[in-house]
Amino acid sequence: MSALSGFGDPDADDVLIHSVALVDQGVRLEDAWIAFRNGRVHARGRGGSWSERTARTLRDGTGAILTPGFVDIHCHGAAGTGFDDAEARAAALDEALAVHAAHGTTRVVLSLVSAPIPQITDRLKALHEYVSLRPTVLGVHLEGPFLADSHRGAHDPAHLTEPDRASVDALLGAGRGNIRQVTIAPELPGALWAIDTLVGEGITVAVGHTGADADVVRDAFAAGASVLTHAFNGMRGLHHRAPGPVAAAVESGATLEVIADGVHVDPTMIGFLHALAPGRIALVTDAMAATGCADGEYVLGSLPVRVREGVARLSEGDSIAGSTLTTDVALRIATTRSGMSLPEAVASLTTIPARAIGRPDLGTLRVGAVSDAVLLDEGLRVRAVWVEGREVPRPA
Numbered sequence: 001m002s003a004l005s006g007f008g009d010p011d012a013d014d015v016l017i018h019s020v021a022l023v024d025q026g027v028r029l030e031d032a033w034i035a036f037r038n039g040r041v042h043a044r045g046r047g048g049s050w051s052e053r054t055a056r057t058l059r060d061g062t063g064a065i066l067t068p069g070f071v072d073i074h075c076h077g078a079a080g081t082g083f084d085d086a087e088a089r090a091a092a093l094d095e096a097l098a099v100h101a102a103h104g105t106t107r108v109v110l111s112l113v114s115a116p117i118p119q120i121t122d123r124l125k126a127l128h129e130y131v132s133l134r135p136t137v138l139g140v141h142l143e144g145p146f147l148a149d150s151h152r153g154a155h156d157p158a159h160l161t162e163p164d165r166a167s168v169d170a171l172l173g174a175g176r177g178n179i180r181q182v183t184i185a186p187e188l189p190g191a192l193w194a195i196d197t198l199v200g201e202g203i204t205v206a207v208g209h210t211g212a213d214a215d216v217v218r219d220a221f222a223a224g225a226s227v228l229t230h231a232f233n234g235m236r237g238l239h240h241r242a243p244g245p246v247a248a249a250v251e252s253g254a255t256l257e258v259i260a261d262g263v264h265v266d267p268t269m270i271g272f273l274h275a276l277a278p279g280r281i282a283l284v285t286d287a288m289a290a291t292g293c294a295d296g297e298y299v300l301g302s303l304p305v306r307v308r309e310g311v312a313r314l315s316e317g318d319s320i321a322g323s324t325l326t327t328d329v330a331l332r333i334a335t336t337r338s339g340m341s342l343p344e345a346v347a348s349l350t351t352i353p354a355r356a357i358g359r360p361d362l363g364t365l366r367v368g369a370v371s372d373a374v375l376l377d378e379g380l381r382v383r384a385v386w387v388e389g390r391e392v393p394r395p396a
Contacts, residue, residue, distance in 0.1 A: 013037050013055040014389050016347040017375070020061030023346045024068055024365045026279075034066065036371035039388035044367060046188055057391075061375060063385060065342070068350040068365050069106025069372030073357050074141060074230065074257055074284035076111045076300065083110040084123055084301060085289075087236035090130055097136065099292035100285075102324035106372035106387050107138050107354070107362055109180050111286075113301035114144025114155040117167045121174035131178045136387060138359060139180030142171065146194065147209035148185035149192040153234045154321035155209065156302045156316055163194035172201060179203050180357050183229045185210035199224035204357050206257070207245060209234040213383035218247035227356050229244065230286055231273060232265050232318070248275045249282065255356040257284045258348075260330040261323045263311055267337035275362045282353040283330045283345070288312055288322030295324050298299075320332065342380075 008287065013035040022032035022044070033050035035043045043053075077083050078099035083091040100108060110131070112123060124140065131137045146157050146163045163184065171179065181204040184191050195205045207220050208229025213236070228235075228249040236244035249256050250273075258270055260283045265273075274281050282337040285291070289309045290298045295317070298305045300322055304315040312321045327349055351365035365373060371389040376382060385392040 003160055009054050011054070013042055013053060015057045015371075015386065015391075016050060016053060016055035017059040017061050017066060017373075018050040020064050020066040020375070022066050022365065023343050025351055026343045026347050028343050032066070032372075034365060036386065036389035041365050041367050041369050041370055041371050045364070046083065046325045049219065059375070059384070061379060065376045065378070065380070066365070067374050067376065067386065068363050068369075069374055069385065070104045070331075070349040071107045071138075071353045071359075071363050072100065072105045072285050072287075072327055073109045073138075073353045074111050074143075074283060075100065075105075075108050075287050076113065076322050077090050077289040078287055078293075080298075082288050082289040082300065083127075083335035084112040084115065086119075086126065093130060093228065096289075097134075098395075100287070100326060101136075101385055101387070101392050102326040102382065103159045104331075104374040104382050104385055105285075105327045106374070106385065107136055107359075109138050109141045109357065111141040111143050113348045114147060114159040115162070116302060117145065117170055120145070121170050123172040124171070124176075124178065128176055128178060135155055138357065139177060139178050140175065141183070142179060143183045144209070146182070146184045146188060146191065148187060148211045150211035151185070151209050153209060154300050154303060154305070159302070162188045163190045168194055168197055181206055181227065183208040184220070184225070186225070187212040187216050192219060192223045195220060195223045195225050202358070207249070207254075208243060211236065212245060214243045214245065214248040217245045218252065221248065222252055225255050226324075227282075228254055228256045230259050230264065230284065232269065233259065246273070253280070255280050255282050255352060257282050259284060259323055259325065260333045261285075261325040262333055262337065264320060264323065267333055270334060271339035274338065274344065278344070279347070280352065281348045282356055283327070283334060283348045284353070285325040285327060285330065286322045291324045293324075296332040328376075328380065328382050335380065379381055
C-alpha cells in the first residue's frame with residue numbers, strides 16, 4: 001500500500017499511522033496502528049492488519065510513540081501575547097496557540113488573570129466570537145479576581161475582590177457560556193455561595209490563591225469545587241500539623257493541577273503527589289506571553305514581568321509569574337525526574353485534564369473520539385501533531 005492508494009476510494013481513511021507505540025488511557029500498546037476519518041478515530045489495531053486498509057496519507061511510525069493531543073486547562077499565552085491583552089487581535093492569539101500546538105497542545109483553556117470586573121467582562125465579550133469559531137479553544141478560565149491577597153502571587157492586589165451576586169452575574173452574562181473554569185479562594189465572604197452558583201451553571205470551580213486551612217478547603221470541595229489550581233503554589237504547604245489545601249484536595253477526590261517545569265514544584269514532589277492521588281494529577285503549563293520567546297521584559301495582566309533563563313518573575317518583588325513551559329517539556333520532566341510512567345504522564349496531559357473540565361470526550365484515541373494526536377520520538381520530542389485528523393504545520 002502507498003500513501004496515494006486511497007485517492008479516489010470513498011472508503012479510504014484520511015490518515016493511517018502504523019507501527020507505533022500507542023499510549024492512551026493509561027495503557028501502552030506496541031506495534032499499533034490507528035486510522036483517522038472525517039476528524040475522528042475510525043479504527044485501530046495491532047500488527048500488520050493495517051496493510052489491508054487504504055488511506056490517502058500513510059505515516060510509518062516505526063520507533064515512535066503516538067498519544068492523544070495534550071489538553072492544557074491553565075494557559076495564559078505565548079508568542080508575546082497574553083490572552084487577557086485587550087489589544088491582542090485574533091492573529092496574535094492564533095500565533096500564541098500555534099506555539100503551544102507545535103509542542104503537542106491540541107486543546108486549550110484561555111486563562112485570564114485578575115482585573116477589575118468591568119475589564120474582565122469586556123474581555124469575555126471580546127473573546128466570545130474568537131472562542132466560538134475555534135474548536136481547539138475549550139473556553140475561558142478566570143484565575144481571579146476572587147483570590148486572597150495573602151497568596152496573590154502575580155495578581156495585582158488592587159484588582160482582588162470578594163464574590164457577590166452582582167459581580168458573578170456580570171461575569172456569567174458576559175461569558176455567554178464560554179467560562180469553563182473559575183479559581184476562587186474559599187475563605188472569602190460569599191465564596192461558598194459563588195462556588196454553588198458557578199457549579200450550577202456547569203462551570204468547573206477550582207480552589208487556589210488561598211490562605212485557607214484544610215477545613216475551609218474541605219468545605220469548598222463539599223460545595224462543589226473539584227480542582228486545585230497549581231498545587232503547592234499560591235497556598236499553604238503541607239505540614240504534619242496543618243495539612244492545608246493540598247491534603248484536603250487529595251482526600252476529597254479533586255483533580256490537582258501541577259506546573260511541571262521544575263521551578264514551581266520540585267519534580268520529586270510531583271512524584272510524591274502522584275503517589276498520593278494517582279489518576280488525578282493534571283499537568284498544566286500556566287504559560288504566559290513569554291513562552292516561545294527570548295528572555296526579556298513582559299507583562300502579565302497589569303504587572304511587569306522579567307524573564308531570565310526562561311523563568312518568569314514579577315519585576316517588583318520576586319514572585320513567580322506564570323511560566324514559559326510547554327506540554328512536551330512537562331511530559332519529559334514528569335517521566336524522567338518525577339518517577340511517573342509514560343502512560344501515567346500522558347494521562348495527566350490528556351484524559352485527566354479533559355475530564356476535570358467536563359470534556360471526557362477529549363484526551364483519548366479510542367474509536368469514535370476526535371482525532372487529536374501527537375507523534376513523539378523516543379526522547380519524547382514532538383515529530384507531528386494532528387487536530388481533528390489534520391496535520392498541524394511544523395514551525396519553520
